[in-house]
Amino acid sequence: xxxxxxxxxxGMAPGRMLEHxxxxxxxxxxxxxFNAEPRVNYDRIMLSPVLSGEKSFEEIVxxxxxxxxxxxxxxxxxxxxxxxxxxxxxxxxxxxxxxPYDKLVIATGSVPFIIPVPGKDLPGVLTYxxxxxxxxxxxxxxxxxxxxxxxxxxxxxxxxxxxxxRGMDVTVLHVMPTLMERQxxxxxxxxxxxxxxxxxxxxxxQANTRQIVGDGKVEGVELDDGTVxxxxxxxxAVGIRPSAALAKDAGLTVNRGIVTDNRMRTSxxxxxxxxxxxxxxxxxxxxxxxxxxxxKIAASTLLDGAGERFVHVDTPTKLKxxxxxxxxxxxxxxxxxxxxxxxRDASAGIYKRVVLKEGRIIGTVLFGETADGAWFAxxxxxxxxxxxxxxxxxxxxxxxxxxxxDPLSAVAALADDAEICGCNGVCKGAIVSAIASKGLSSLDxxxxxxxxxxxxxxxxxxxxxxxxxxxxxxxxxxAVQPVCGCTDLGHDEVRRLIKxxxxxxxxxxxxxxxxxxxxxxxxxxxxxxxxxxxDWPDQYADDYQSRFVNERVHANIQxxxxxxxxxxxxxxxxxxKELRAIADVVDKFAIPAVKVTGGQRIDMLGIRKEDLPAVxxxxxxxxxxxxxxxxxxxxxxxxxxxxDWCRFGTxxxxxxxxxxxxxxxxxxxxxxxxxxxxxxPRNCAEATCKDVGVxxxxxxxxxxxxxxxGLDIKGTEVLGMVKTEDExxxxxxxxxxxxxxxxxxxxxxxxxxxxxxxDEIRRQVLDDRERRKAYYDRFVFSQKFAQVDPWSERVSxxxxxxxxxxAAVSLQPAAE
Numbered sequence: 001x002x003x004x005x006x007x008x009x010x011g012m013a014p015g016r017m018l019e020h021x022x023x024x025x026x027x028x029x030x031x032x033x034f035n036a037e038p039r040v041n042y043d044r045i046m047l048s049p050v051l052s053g054e055k056s057f058e059e060i061v062x063x064x065x066x067x068x069x070x071x072x073x074x075x076x077x078x079x080x081x082x083x084x085x086x087x088x089x090x091x092x093x094x095x096x097x098x099x100p101y102d103k104l105v106i107a108t109g110s111v112p113f114i115i116p117v118p119g120k121d122l123p124g125v126l127t128y129x130x131x132x133x134x135x136x137x138x139x140x141x142x143x144x145x146x147x148x149x150x151x152x153x154x155x156x157x158x159x160x161x162x163x164x165x166r167g168m169d170v171t172v173l174h175v176m177p178t179l180m181e182r183q184x185x186x187x188x189x190x191x192x193x194x195x196x197x198x199x200x201x202x203x204x205x206q207a208n209t210r211q212i213v214g215d216g217k218v219e220g221v222e223l224d225d226g227t228v229x230x231x232x233x234x235x236x237a238v239g240i241r242p243s244a245a246l247a248k249d250a251g252l253t254v255n256r257g258i259v260t261d262n263r264m265r266t267s268x269x270x271x272x273x274x275x276x277x278x279x280x281x282x283x284x285x286x287x288x289x290x291x292x293x294x295x296k297i298a299a300s301t302l303l304d305g306a307g308e309r310f311v312h313v314d315t316p317t318k319l320k321x322x323x324x325x326x327x328x329x330x331x332x333x334x335x336x337x338x339x340x341x342x343x344r345d346a347s348a349g350i351y352k353r354v355v356l357k358e359g360r361i362i363g364t365v366l367f368g369e370t371a372d373g374a375w376f377a378x379x380x381x382x383x384x385x386x387x388x389x390x391x392x393x394x395x396x397x398x399x400x401x402x403x404x405x406d407p408l409s410a411v412a413a414l415a416d417d418a419e420i421c422g423c424n425g426v427c428k429g430a431i432v433s434a435i436a437s438k439g440l441s442s443l444d445x446x447x448x449x450x451x452x453x454x455x456x457x458x459x460x461x462x463x464x465x466x467x468x469x470x471x472x473x474x475x476x477x478x479a480v481q482p483v484c485g486c487t488d489l490g491h492d493e494v495r496r497l498i499k500x501x502x503x504x505x506x507x508x509x510x511x512x513x514x515x516x517x518x519x520x521x522x523x524x525x526x527x528x529x530x531x532x533x534x535d536w537p538d539q540y541a542d543d544y545q546s547r548f549v550n551e552r553v554h555a556n557i558q559x560x561x562x563x564x565x566x567x568x569x570x571x572x573x574x575x576x577k578e579l580r581a582i583a584d585v586v587d588k589f590a591i592p593a594v595k596v597t598g599g600q601r602i603d604m605l606g607i608r609k610e611d612l613p614a615v616x617x618x619x620x621x622x623x624x625x626x627x628x629x630x631x632x633x634x635x636x637x638x639x640x641x642x643x644d645w646c647r648f649g650t651x652x653x654x655x656x657x658x659x660x661x662x663x664x665x666x667x668x669x670x671x672x673x674x675x676x677x678x679x680x681p682r683n684c685a686e687a688t689c690k691d692v693g694v695x696x697x698x699x700x701x702x703x704x705x706x707x708x709x710g711l712d713i714k715g716t717e718v719l720g721m722v723k724t725e726d727e728x729x730x731x732x733x734x735x736x737x738x739x740x741x742x743x744x745x746x747x748x749x750x751x752x753x754x755x756x757x758x759d760e761i762r763r764q765v766l767d768d769r770e771r772r773k774a775y776y777d778r779f780v781f782s783q784k785f786a787q788v789d790p791w792s793e794r795v796s797x798x799x800x801x802x803x804x805x806x807a808a809v810s811l812q813p814a815a816e
Contacts, residue, residue, distance in 0.1 A: 002027065002028070002029065002030050003028070003029050003030070003102040003103060004029070004030050004032070004100055004101050004102045004103070005029035005030065005031045005032070005101065005102065005103045005104075005105070005302065006031075006032050006033075006034070006091055006099055006100075006101035006103075006104050006105070007031065007032070007033045007034070007104075007105045007107060008034050008081045008084075008091065008104070008105065008106050008107060008108055008246070009033075009034075009035065009036070009105075009106070009107030009108050009109060009275065009277075010033050010034075010035035010037070010040070010041050010075065010107075011041065011044065011107060011109050011275055011276075012041070012043065012044060012045075012062065012275075012288060012291060012292075012455075013107055013274045013275035013276075013291040013292065013294060013295050014033070014105060014107040014274065014275065014295070015041040015062055015063055015295075016291075016292050016295035016296070017105070017107075017274065017294075017295035017296075017298045017299045017302075018031070018071075018073070018299075019295075020295060020296050020299035020300075021299045021302060021303070022071055024299065024303055025303055026071070028302075028303065029103070029302070030072075031071075031072070031073045031074070032073070032074040032075075032076070032099055033068075033073060033074070033075045033076065034076045034079045034080070034081050034091065034093055034097075034099075035075060035076065035077050035078070035079065036078070036079070036080040036081075036108075037077070037078070037130060037131070037132070038077045038078035039077060039131065040061055040062075040063055040064055040065060040067075040068070040075070040077075041061070041062045041063040042057065042060050042061050042062055042131065043060040043061075043062055043455060044130070045288055045423065045455050045456045046059075046060040046455075046456070046457075047060070047128075047130070047131065047133075047134050048158035048159070048161070048162055050131075050134055051134050051137060051138065051158070051159065051162030051163070051165075051166070052161060052162040052165040052166070053162075053165055053166065053708075053712050053713065053714055056712060057131060076093060076095075076097060078095075079093035079094065079095050079097060080093060080094045081093055081094075081246060082094050082246075083249070083250075084104070084106075084246060084247075084249070084250035084271075085250075086250055086251065086268060086271075088100075089101055089102070089104075089270075091104065101270075102270070103270055103271075103272070103302060104270065104271045104272070105271075105272045105273070105274065105298065105302075106246065106247055106258060106266070106271065106272070106273040106277060106278075107273065107274055107275040107277065108243040108244070108246060108247075108275075108277045109242075109243050109275055109276045109277055110129070110240040110241060110242050110243055110276035110277060110286065111129070111240065111241060111243050112127035112128065112129050112236065112237075112238075112239070112240055113236075113238050113239040113240060113241055114127065114236055115150065115209060115236060115238055117209055117210065117211050117212060118211040118212065119211050119212030119213055119214060119218075120212060120236075122212055122214050122216075122217060122218050122234075123216070123217045123218065124140065124214070124217050124218030124231075124232060124233050124234060125212060125218055125234045125236065126140070126233065126234070126235050126236070127235070127236050127237070128155050128156075128159045128235055128236075128237045129240070137159070137162070137163060137166075137233070137235065138166065138713045140232065140233040141163055141166035141167065141168050141233075141713055142689070142709065142713060143168075143232055144166075144167040144168060144715075145168065145169065145232040145233070146168065146169045146170075146171075146230050146231050146232055146233070147160075147163045147168045147169070147170045147171070147231060147232070147233040147234070147235065148170075148171050148172075148173060148220075148221045148229055148231040148233070148234050148235070149163070149170060149171070149172045149173070149234075149235045149237060150173050150209055150221070150234065150235065150236050150237065150238055151172075151173075151174065151236065151237035151238040151239070152172050152173075152174030152176070152179040152180065152203065152205070153179075153180055153182070153183075153237065153238075153239070154180065154183070154317065154319060155237040156172060156174070156235070156237035156238075157172065157179065157180070157192075157196060157319060158319070159235050159237055160172045160196070160201050160235075161196075161199065161201070163233075163235070164199060164200060164201050166713050167715060168233070170200075170201045170202070171201070171202040171203075171204060171229055171231075172196065172201060172202070172203045172204070173204050173207040173209060173221065173223070173229070174203070174204070174205050174206075174207060175205075175206065175207060175208055175209075176205065176206070177189075177205055177206055178190060178192075178193065178205065179192050179193050179196070179203065179205070180192060180317075180319075180328075183317040183328040184326070184328055184365055184367075185332050185353060185365050187342075187344075187351055187353070187365075188326070188328070188351055188353070188365045188367045191349060191351055191367045191368070192319075192324070192326065192367065193205070194349075195323075195324050195349070196324075199323075204223075204229075207223050208223060208224040209221055209222070209223060209224075210222045210223055210224050212234055213228065217232075218231055218232060218233065218234050219231070219232075221234060240276065240286055241256075242256060242257035242258065242276055242277040242278070242279065242284055243276075243277050244256075244257050244258045244277055247266070247273065247277070252266050252267050252268060252271065253266065253267040255279055256279050256284050257273075257276075257277055257278050257279030257284045258273040258277050258278050258279060259279050259280075260272070260273050260274075260278050260279065260280045261280070262280060262281065262297075262309035262310045262311070263297060263298075263300075263301045263307070263309060263310070264278065264280065264294055264297050264298040264301055264310065265301060272298050272301060272302070274291065274294040274295060274298045275291050275294065276291065278294060280294070280310050281310065281311075281312055283312050285315075287315045287317070288423045288424075288455055288456070289315045289316075289422045289423050289424075289425060290310075290312075290313070290315055292423065292424055292425055293310060293313075293425060294310060296308075296425075297309065297310050313381065314329050314330045314331075314377075314380070314381075315329070315422065316328065316329040316373060316377055316422050317329065318370075318456065318458045325366075325367070325368055325369065325370045326366070326367055326370065327364070327365075327366040327367075327370035327373035328364065328365050328366070329363065329364050329373070329376070329377050329380065330355070330361070330362050330363035330364060330377075330380055331355065331362050331363045332353065332355045332363035332364070332365050333363075335357075337357060337358075338355055338356065338357050338362070339355075339356050339357075340353055340354065340355050340356065341353070341354045341356070341390075341393060341394045342394070343394045343395070345368075348368060348369075349367075349368045350367065350368035350369045351365070351366075351367040351368060352365070352366050352367075352369070352394055353365045353366075354376060354393060354394060356386070359385050359386060359387045360379075360380075360383050360384065360385060360386065361376060361379050361380040361384070361386060362380065363380075364376040364377065364380065371396065371461070371462070372396040372397055374414070374418060374419060374420060374422075374459070374462060375396070375397040375414065375418075377419065377422075378414065378415070378418040378419060381419070397409075397413055397414075408465055408468060408469050411428075411462065411465045411466050411469050412469055414428050415428070416428050416429030416432070417429060420452055420459055420462055420463060420466065421450075421451065421452040421453060421454075421455070421459045421463070422459065423454075423455035423456055423459075424450075424451040424452060424454065424455055426450050426451055426452040428466060430450055430452075431446060431450050431452050431463065431466055431470075432466065432470050434446065434449045434450050435467065435470050435471065436470070441471065441474065441475065442481075443460070443463065443464060443467070444481065446463060446467065483523065483524050483527055484520075484521055484523035484524045485516070485521070486510075486515050486516050486517045486520050486521055486523075486524050487513065487514075487515055487516060487524065489513060491527065491744035491745065492744070494509070494513065494527075494528070494531065495531050495535070497512075497513055498531055498532065498535055499535055503532075504532065504536050504539050504540055505532070505540070506520070506525065506528050506529065506532065506543060506546065509528050509532070510528075525543075525545075525546040526546055526547060526548060526745065527744075527745035527746075528546070529542065529543050529546035529547065530632065530668060530670065530745050531745070533668050534668065534740050534741065534782075535741075537781065537782035537784075537785045537786065538781070538784075538785055550630035551630055551631060551632070553609065553612065554612075554626055554628075554630065554790045554791060554794065555607070555612055555630060556629060556630045558605060558606070560606075561609075562605070562606045562607055562608055562609070563607045563608075563609060563612060564603050564604060564605040564606075564607065564629075565603075565604045565607055565612070565615055565616070565619075566597065566601050566602070566603045566604075566627035566629035567582070567601070567602070567619050567624035567625070567626070567627050568601070568624065568625050568626060568627040568628070568661075568665065569600065569601050569602070569627070570637075570657075570658040570661050570662055571600075571637055571638075571639040571654050571655075571657035571658035571661055571677075572599075572600025572601070572636070572637075572638055572639050572654075572657070573639075573654065573658065574602075577622065578622060578623070578624070581618070581619065581621075581622030581624070582594075582602055582604070582619075582622075584618070585604070585615055585618050585619060586604060588618065589607060589611050589614070589615055591604045591605070591606055591607055592605065592606040593605040593606050597629075597636075599629075599635065599636035599638055599674060600636065600638050600639070601627055601629070601636060603629070612794075613794055613795050616791035616792070616794065616795050617795045619791070620789070620791060620792055620795060624791075625665070625789040625791060625792070626789055626790050626791045628665070628666075628790075631668070631672065632668060632669055632670065632671055632672055632745075632746075633666070633667055633668045633669050633672070633673065634661070634664050634665055634666075634667060634669070634673045634674075634675070634736075635672055635673065635674050636661075636674055636675070637657040637658075637660050637661040637675040637676065637677065638657070638674070638675070638676040638677070638685045638686065638687075638690070639653050639654045639656075639657035639658070639676070639677045639678075639679075639685050640653050640654070640677075640678050640679045640680075640684035640685045641653075641654055641679070642654045642655070642656075642677075642679030642696065643679060646679055646680070646684075648679070648680045648682055649679035649680055649696070650679060650680045650696045650697055650698050651679055651696035651697075651701065651725075652679075652725075653677045653678060653679035653685065653694070653696050654677075654679075656677050656694065656696075656701075656725055656728065656729075657675075657676075657677040657685075659725070659729065660675060660677070660729060660732060661675075663729065663733070663783075664732075664733065664736065664779075664783075665787065666783065666786040666787040666788065666789075667736070667740070667779070667782065667783060667786050668740075668786065669736065669739065669740055669743070670739065670740065670743035670744060670745050670746065670747050670748075670752070671743070671745075671746050671747060671748045671749070672691075672748075673691045673692065673736065673749065674690050674691050675687075675690050675691060675692045675693065675694075675732075676689075676690040676692075676693045676694070677693070677694040677696070678693070678694065678695050678696060679696045680695075680696060680697070681695055681697065683695060686709070687704060687716070688704055688707060688715055688716045689707040689708065689709040689713070689714070689715060689716065690704070690707050690709070690716065691705065691706070691707065691708075691748070691749040691750070692704070692705045692732055692735065692736065692749070693705070693707060693716055694728060694732075699721070699723070700721055700722055700723040700724070700727075700728075701721070701722050701723075701724075701725070701727070701728040702718065702720075702721050703718070703719040703720055703721070703722065703728060703731055703732065703735075703766075704716035704717065704718055704719065705717060705719050705735060705749060705753065705761075706749050706750040706752075706753035706754075706758070707750060708748060708750050712748075712750070714750050717753065717758045719731070719735065719758075719761070719762055719765065719766060720762060720766040730772065730773070730776050731765060731766060731772065733775070733776050733779050733780075734765045734771075734772040734773075734775035734776045734779070735761070735765045735775075736779065737775040737776065737778055737779040737782075738761065738764060738765055738775050739752055740779070741775075741778075742756065
């Protein structure tokens with residue numbers, strides 16, 4: 001009989017528990033999840049790369065919406081559970097949803113510790129725990145001003161590195177004499193501080209915060225010695241504590257965390273707990289490896305299995321800051337009953353220390369060179385007697401025997417049960433077995449089937465060595481990543497072959513390039529559709545079924561199933577006539593929300609799908625065309641008032657912005673494109689964070705490109721200076737066409753530029769006038785077929801079935 005399983009929390013630990021549960025017994029439970037965050041499950045370990053700009057949020061999602069649907073799981077996003085009624089066996093959310101349970105899992109995670117100092121509640125004081133914190137930091141980082149991070153532990157240093165990458169002036173305050181003193185000895189702490197300072201981050205140790213100062217907002221941090229460090233942003237990263245209040249209110253046993261036995265059962269046998277909120281064997285945990293062990297054990301308990309029990313194991317610490325290699329595990333405190341082996345290489349910045357007790361490793365600290373971390377940790381875990389290795393131990397596994405060996409020999413020598421991926425508890429034997437039995441040949445395949453290297457990624461090098469050892473010359477880590485599982489070809493090769501073989505339809509591409517599936521998938525069909533539109537504008541008919549829903553219906557779907565409509569306003573300019581027309585449409589169709597966007601447009605939200613053609617018809621009569629706020633194409637050209645009104649304006653920025661937008665609207669691009677034109681270096685149109693931007697100066701127009709201001713925040717690169725508006729338009733159009741022809745589908749301009757190089761783009765678009773003119777002419781040709789208003793087409797009846805409501809189906813009463 002199916003039982004009701006309710007889970008409070010949707011973090012990494014309960015997500016992994018569900019994977020085990022669904023793999024073993026997919027129909028055993030009817031599952032409902034309440035997540036306080038308004039989103040799906042994502043990899044919190046990778047928040048630091050999101051903050052630094054190395055990854056986007058989409059890249060760290062673990063379970064997307066489709067996963068929950070496919071597994072029949074009900075997910076309440078943005079619902080915080082406020083009460084557990086153990087007698088009635090129900091939980092209640094802050095939105096009033098009351099859900100019964102047979103089994104309940106509490107995975108409420110942890111809350112950041114806030115230093116109780118004056119000023120802690122000022123605007124601009126943030127913590128660092130979830131995506132909302134990261135988004136707040138990214139917003140603050142746009143100012144490129146000063147940030148103070150309080151706390152020199154793992155999270156604090158990762159936050160500091162990310163903010164520095166975003167252009168902020170960063171100071172780290174740490175109350176202890178050395179950084180990460182819980183994970184590192186003083187020698188490694190010194191090297192870490194030096195490495196952090198080499199990145200341009202100021203570090204102040206033995207710094208005790210007296211107060212956070214500011215009048216209505218953060219202005220600085222005052223230390224006990226009276227020193228005031230200026231700051232427009234303060235990030236507190238001084239530790240976490242289990243979020244156990246809900247369990248305590250429900251009468252469960254709570255100490256530091258929610259007390260569980262070694263099968264993750266709380267004092268109520270029908271309620272389990274796991275993750276950072278749980279306390280098992282007197283320990284609470286903040287690293288992912290023990291949380292994933294909890295997940296496996298909790299799944300076994302829910303399936304009434306005897307299974308393994310949770311046993312405390314020292315977990316390695318690794319810093320997720322690119323360029324800083326650090327590894328620490330175990331106990332490395334000084335003691336009379338211990339001895340140590342130390343290796344220092346000052347010129348290379350390497351420090352290694354292994355602490356021994358009775359001939360066995362009890363602690364390891366590695367800085368600068370960490371490849372042997374797994375080997376040391378494995379010997380510590382197994383309590384291997386290293387007496388025979390004493391003289392060469394510190395040089396690593398490859399040097400056992402006195403001379404340097406093949407770099408792969410260290411991996412080859414690892415036992416099958418040696419742990420390769422600490423986050424996910426994956427051993428060498430499991431990876432080798434999966435590669436052999438499933439025919440795995442790429443890193444992504446190994447990640448998908450074994451989870452090795454799928455979390456923090458610090459073991460990626462070790463996994464790749466193991467793949468090289470197992471597959472030999474057939475494994476090439478630099479191999480092209482395929483577009484999707486339907487083909488072995490990468491984006492660039494597909495684009496090249498489309499042109500070389502003159503392929504002009506999706507079926508032709510799939511047939512000639514030997515697609516593995518009959519019709520493709522949601523990844524490859526939109527990509528192929530774009531490539532064909534871009535390469536054959538006069539011959540290929542856009543396949544609307546190969547577009548995502550927003551592009552199919554030319555409006556943005558909202559969380560309640562309604563849509564938003566954004567009419568185009570050239571350069572952000574409008575008139576009283578246009579505003580009256582919008583007001584009339586809002587009133588006529590009872591549109592519940594109207595918002596001014598950051599791109600100088602008006603967004604009407606809450607429109608029913610069947611009303612869209614009528615809304616467009618009324619807007620069209622007023623002269624509006626689609627603003628394409630849904631499109632992989634030009635969305636907006638933001639402008640300032642320029643010389644028309646501003647006393648600082650140097651050029652007609654409004655006129656140029658309107659000219660660019662009217663010239664380029666309608667074109668499809670690999671990803672969305674936003675532009676800006678500022679009339680002077682004061683940059684009121686924020687052109688230096690756009691995909692393409694123009695800064696007007698007295699002597700002409702400075703062209704910028706490859707900026708970002710969404711989940712990723714990145715300042716633009718300067719392409720070059722031109723003297724006239726005509727030149728500026730030609731350069732911008734040629735740049736966009738080069739991106740259209742060379743960009744991979746969904747690859748933003750800044751990622752394309754990073755791959756191709758700014759110098760190469762500048763050479764082709766700015767320096768080579770003949771090539772620039774050719775790009776420009778191809779764009780102009782494509783616009784003959786692209787500049788058709790999709791709203792007007794659909795008002796005329798195109799794709800009308802898309803906007804007709806489904807028929808109402810009623811059941812007839814049964815005959816007597």
